[in-house]
Amino acid sequence: MSLGDDTGQTRTRLPEGGGDPYGGARRGGRSSSRSLVTVVGVVVLLIAAIAFANRGGDDSDTGESAGDSPKSAATAPSGQKPVDSKTTGIPSGFPQDRQGAESAAANYAVALGSGEMFKKARRDAILQSIIVPARVSDFEATLDNAYTPQFNKNVGLNEDGTTPKGFTFVSRTSPIGTKVTKSSADTATVEVWCSGLLGLAGESSTNPVTSSWFTITMQLEWTNDDWKIVTHSQKDGPAPVPGDERASSADEMAQAVQEYGGFTYAR
Numbered sequence: 001m002s003l004g005d006d007t008g009q010t011r012t013r014l015p016e017g018g019g020d021p022y023g024g025a026r027r028g029g030r031s032s033s034r035s036l037v038t039v040v041g042v043v044v045l046l047i048a049a050i051a052f053a054n055r056g057g058d059d060s061d062t063g064e065s066a067g068d069s070p071k072s073a074a075t076a077p078s079g080q081k082p083v084d085s086k087t088t089g090i091p092s093g094f095p096q097d098r099q100g101a102e103s104a105a106a107n108y109a110v111a112l113g114s115g116e117m118f119k120k121a122r123r124d125a126i127l128q129s130i131i132v133p134a135r136v137s138d139f140e141a142t143l144d145n146a147y148t149p150q151f152n153k154n155v156g157l158n159e160d161g162t163t164p165k166g167f168t169f170v171s172r173t174s175p176i177g178t179k180v181t182k183s184s185a186d187t188a189t190v191e192v193w194c195s196g197l198l199g200l201a202g203e204s205s206t207n208p209v210t211s212s213w214f215t216i217t218m219q220l221e222w223t224n225d226d227w228k229i230v231t232h233s234q235k236d237g238p239a240p241v242p243g244d245e246r247a248s249s250a251d252e253m254a255q256a257v258q259e260y261g262g263f264t265y266a267r
Contacts, residue, residue, distance in 0.1 A: 079099045079102075079103075079266065079267025080095065080099050080100075080103070080266055080267050081266060082103070082264040082265065082266035083103070083264070083266065087129045088125045088126060088128070088129040090107060090108070090111050090126065090129050090130060091103075091104075091107045091264050091265075091266075092129070092226055093225075093226060094226060094227050096185075096222055096227075098180045098183050098188065099266075099267040100227060101180060101183065101188035101190050101220050101227050102178040102179075102180060102190055102267050103178075103265060103266040103267055104130075104190075104220060104226070104227035105178055105190035105192050105216075105218045105220065105227075106175040106178050106192055106265035106266070107264065107265050108130045108218065108229060109173050109175055109192045109194055109216050109218075110173050110174070110175065110262060110263075110265065111126050111129075111130060112126070112130075112173070112216075112232070113171065113172065113173025113194070113196055114126075114171060114172065114173070114262075115169055115170070115171040115172070117143070117147070117171070118147060118152065118157065118161045118169075118171070119161060120144070120147075120161075123140075123143060123147070124140055127139050127140055127143070130228060130229055131228060131229050132221050132223050132228040132229065132230050133223070133224075133228075135229075135230060147161070154207075155169075155171075155198060155199070155200070155207060156169065156199060156200030156205065156206065156207030157169060157200075163200070164200070164202075166202055166203075167200045167201060167202035167205060167254075168200070168201040168202060168253075168254035168257055168258065169200055169201075170197050170198065170199055170200070170201055170209045170253065170254075170257050171196075171197070171198050172196065172197045172257070172262065173194050173195075173196045174194060174195050174196070174262075175192050175193070175194050175265055176193045176194060176195060177192075177193045178190055178191065178192050178193070178267070179191045179193075181217075185222070186221060186222040187219070187220065187221050187222070188219075188220045188227070189217065189218070189219050189220070190217070190218050190220060191215055191216070191217050192215065192216045192217075192218070193213075193215050193238065194213070194214055194215070194216060195211060195212070195213050196211065196212045196213075196214065197209055197210070197211055197257075198210060198212070201250050201251075201253040201254035201257065202250050202254065203250050203251075205250060208247075208250070209253050212236075212239075213236070213237055213238065213239035213240070214234055214235065214236050214237065215234065215235050215236075215237065215238070216232065216233070216234050217232070217233045217234070217235075218230075218231070218232050219231040219232075
């Protein structure tokens with residue numbers, strides 16, 4: 001998550017009476033006929049998906065011709081496979097095309113929203129890897145002025161950016177989708193729709209982990225055989241209606257963050 005964001009509030013559902021203590025009040029049971037219709041519908045969808053996946057053999061070479069953004073199936077992954085190389089732990093070596101720019105922007109959003117940005121040395125290394133050389137010093141100065149002792153305290157950390165004993169700090173950005181709004185041979189403007197987590201997991205935390213939704217816009221430039229960031233901005237949303245899931249306990253959230261790793265993103 002980037003600086004200055006207003007983190008969203010998770011929706012907590014409290015148990016009622018004799019309901020399920022982990023999921024709030026029990027819901028009324030569905031009729032057997034409705035359940036049967038649901039099961040049949042799922043089976044039909046699975047058969048259709050398998051048939052579609054198997055038609056015409058391997059389609060891996062047709063991803064580029066289909067365009068960089070899915071049209072008829074906007075929720076489905078499309079395009080090229082992730083890159084194999086990394087620089088400073090961040091995927092690198094993206095193709096010089098629209099899909100490569102989208103993949104780069106998605107991975108850069110993850111890096112810029114990670115907990116490592118709260119550590120000066122690691123933050124500078126990330127910026128050196130993903131920012132055009134001419135803008136690195138500007139980005140460093142701006143972020144040094146943003147990641148202040150007071151800002152660290154506001155998110156629940158100690159003033160020096162370390163995590164208080166007995167807590168787990170969470171800062172994670174997950175891209176949902178990407179869109180190229182402008183491109184040429186050497187430049188691209190990419191929007192990355194993201195969800196984010198930020199906060200401190202632990203008993204008696206005054207900064208519990210909350211979720212937010214936002215869109216990052218990056219202007220990229222082809223530099224040194226890879227896409228690099230020239231400018232970076234962010235706006236809120238689009239945000240879905242919160243679901244009815246209960247908020248996890250501090251221990252559950254801390255365990256999840258420690259056990260579930262992140263991804264390399266690509267089109």
